[in-house]
Amino acid sequence: MRSLRSPFSLLVASILAPALAGCGGGETKEPPAATPTPIVDAQGRATNLNCPGAVGCEKAEGDLRVGASAQKITPTIETWTDTNQNGEWDEGEAYEDKNGNGRWDGVWLAGFGNGRAATGVHDDVWARVVVLEQGDVSVGMVSLDLVGYFQEYVLDIRQAAAAEGLDFDHVLVASTHVHEARDTMGMWGRDPSTSGIDPAYMDHIVKQTVLALKEAKAAQKKAKLVVAQAQAPELVNDTRRPFVIDQNITTLQFQDESGAVMTNMVFWGNHPEALGSKNTLLTSDYPHYLRETMEAKWPGAPTVFFSGLLGGLTTTIGIVGCPDFAGMETCEQGTWERAEYVGKGAAEAAIAALEGGSTVKDDAPSLAFRRRSFLLPATNISLGIAVLSGLMPREVYWWDGKRVTEAERPGLGAGLLLSGDVVIASEVNGIHIGPVAIATAPGELYTELWLLTPGGSSYIESPDGADYPDALAEVPVQSVLPEGSIKVMVNNANDAIGYVIPLPQWDQVPPYDYVADDDQYGEENSSGYQAGPIITQEFVKMYAE
Template identity: 25%
Template sequence: MIRAGVSVVDITPPAGLEMCGFAARIPPATGAHDPLTVRALVIGDTAIAVADVIGIDAALSNRVRQASGLPPERVTLAATHTHGGPLSMPGRLSGETDPSFLAGLEEAFVTALRSAASTAEPVTLQGGVGPEPGIARNRRHPNGPVDTGVPVLRLNRADGSAMAVLISYACHPVVLSSDNLLWTADYPHYVRICLEAALPGAVALFATGCAGDVNTGHSAAASLDPVSNPARSFAEAERIGQAIADAALAAPLRSLGETIKAAQSDVLLEFADDEDVPALLAAWKTERQSAPPNRARLLDIWSDWADRRAQQAPAPIAERVTTASWGGARILAMPGEIFAETALSLRRAVAADGPGPLFILGYADDNPGYIPPESEFAFGGYEVTEAHRFYGLPAGLAPRSAERLAKAVFHAAGGQHHDDITKGDCHD
């Protein structure tokens, strides 16, 4: 019989730290609306742990996995990507990280993993896919692709009660906007408390899917707007969280097996390096002289990036992809902000493999920013041409980076050649 354990560690920072996720948000956090946590699930000698932060970097992932007490190649760390948390990646996303918070985050990951492993007990697995809750919207293309459905993995104790439930949904946790100054996991908080209310004694874990171009309906440009939007409220986050939880609870579950597998692969990604940075910097400084406050803040961020970029030549970066199979429930995890098109190509490629639900996750083991599929470069826009400056990267990642990651994780999962993951789709 499979043995599994679960653990939750609180990582809620004190008030006064800088928040992360919106260029328009300047004041620090004034308090907490709901707890930020690290939640770990250990199944056999494999594990996934998810933190309520905007991202983790590869260095932290490596240290945690080495200290976890588990085979490091069989551990996946992920972030919910909430925009209601503190800065969590040194040198990324235009702010100064707090060393004490980073140390606490690392310790919390290790503690959660070790605690989950030490409290493991016999479990049986059930899996299924809940109906699309109708929340996610492609923010770049009207009626554009989204990765629909809610994969569910339930772990039951010997007495039949639920010990843990892992679900995923592909939608940016950005219901709250730049005027929010309270720590919050955003809608994933409500997903978890709704699931835990319905399954007494269980711990709920939420892992964000490939949501790089998907949120609840607003554009990425809204992050630059300091004007309050009443529709982006905690009440709306609760409504969305309840809808996703209801979809998960409606999933028809089937019994899964006891075979456990895990694998990883490394992928070298290159940068595009196609910007005339000195010319851009000169133009930004000229525009800055007469820019309104919110635009001026953006230009300051970009100018700081350009100054650092002069000393930072683009060099390839190594990224990690991971896979796991728990009785037929499959996890495919990739770093960064992966687009829906990439997730859907993987779903087509592995649709016939195995009886269990398929989780396709982003924001895992590193977050090097947006990783658009090749088809999106023709459209430009924030995610393709600008976001790397906020992420502190020397340039945007080169075309076909997403396809390389998808191919690597597909092969790590045991897949063979498949055309769907090596070609881009077209938009109307």
């Protein structure tokens, strides 16, 4: 925090200091030195921070130094003989007791419903990181192959890294939102009333992520930057009107002084769900093939994938998979061929763009970031009850920002969520690397809340059947970022609050405009109708500081 003193107080101090120094031989006391902003405040919330400029990260001068690393976070799978073919272990069925605790420990895959136990591992899931340092400013960027990762766990990683002596000013932790990894949000356990979270596995994620951060920090070298953008519209679909997609596959390639590639960071908005609901092998889905393809091109250079815009809903569902010469689909949703088609196709587009003539190069890139914490009402009753019951473990707060204590939690009811008396805490970030401005949202942002039309206006609609016909359209986040920058979005960053929908398009009550029935998937999986207005305004406030 900055120490601010008015001109008047400085004048008084200058007059009194000599007199006080001569009284009784006493010495003047220096004001306490300003200290760096803590990782969390007294209530356990993320703190606001802008660097360079704040205490502890005053200047970003000199070379940009970059390092990358990857550590596996693959859980141990205990296979079993599924005699009755019901998808889970039953008494009397043989199983592998790999941890020797005398019971079968199911690994429940996240997404598509409850009771989907993993039967093996197709490919590892990862904590992949890039760390950047310039002068006093140090940033870690983490991508986890998980469906979602709550704010509390993000703060655990930041504090664990600090405890290891890693002096990061900020650590971004995003999940790829893969639907084929272990449940880390609690929603996809054995049944709807049982959490799928294993505390020991959550601790393992923290440990492995900190290890990756440490290794990447040790590997830092002076770096230059190449930025490329590609598009592959045949690989991504939008399943809800208005059909708006940010088609850019943006790659940040860092090279050392000799031009050797150190790492690639790829940003693209497309749900990693090509394997579908019937798959029971643990996998990172299409990001596995994307990273594999890029790492075959540049061996020894880890590829770190971040999911871009996921709301709206951008997905592999509905594309034509592996079209033949006549344009007919040859690999259906739910197949490994489909996942490879999407991941390899996106990687090949990124590689072609990096080797093309339209890249942006910066031999001396700068580094800066902004972090802003805020409170958000969670008016989705189903998800709210899951939080209050402990099924989805996360902290809740009173409207004034004070953390709800363990003693107070048993007395909480859904009515307090609806009224806004009890809220959740989250954050937004802006990370600036040379010409690139990266905005991070804590959920799955509808593309209309991000993207500007070619003419600079908003894509947000006000359909007749929506619930708030008089609502004002939110300010698209792109319009807040620095003019002329290459603008990139990361979703499910530092939290996982579900879909973030423009308020004018919120459509949960009949008559429906966008669908003919009551399957309002976006609204059903959103923290609530206030998320869009609040999150976009937090970006405005963050960049007004």
